[in-house]
Amino acid sequence: GENVEQHPSTLSVQEGDSAVIKCTYSDSASNYFPWYKQELGKRPQLIIDIRSNVGEKKDQRIAVTLNKTAKHFSLHITETQPEDSAVYFCAAPSGAGSYQLTFGKGTKLSVIP
């Protein structure tokens, strides 16, 4: 099955700086990579996703890059704001065509005002 590793487990940045979270996956057939943000006490919410036919996708201050050869993908947040503080999870399908997602262990991001 799929194995997803996520780093770092915690990340503190000053407001306005950039934050980068990295994930690796094991199944080369995986083709869909979502990122979820979970604020304290709330539900995980999909913030951005990327499919294997593109290398980068941006949505305002958030971007995701994918390197299929190296089997890793990263979340980039620019101009961080205190409301970006949350736990971020990466995920990958548990096999080609699988509906099941395997999640990373999460990164707790703290943005210091």
Add this chain to the structure above:
Amino acid sequence: EAGVTQFPSHSVIEKGQTVTLRCDPISGHDNLYWYRRVMGKEIKFLLHFVKESKQDESGMPNNRFLAERTGGTYSTLKVQPAELEDSGVYFCASSQGLGDGYTFGSGTRLTVV
């Protein structure tokens, strides 16, 4: 559009008791998933319904867990009898099709004492 609704939001039960969690997915979403996050660890897959059928229940820990989705609408997850290690946050999610991002519910925080 109503989101994914889970009930109850919190449950504290004694070891050996029974608890039933409920999930109402987004209307029209055939795919319904149950996941669990034990304290500080990753979000782990439990099972996946397509309409009323169990598509994949490989993540169910043992036969103390029983999930149903009568009529392909809402789903229940029953734990009987509950053990201390069952404590965690149980998330339900739904999606329309393959490769669609999940919409998560707010979760049920289960504490077994």
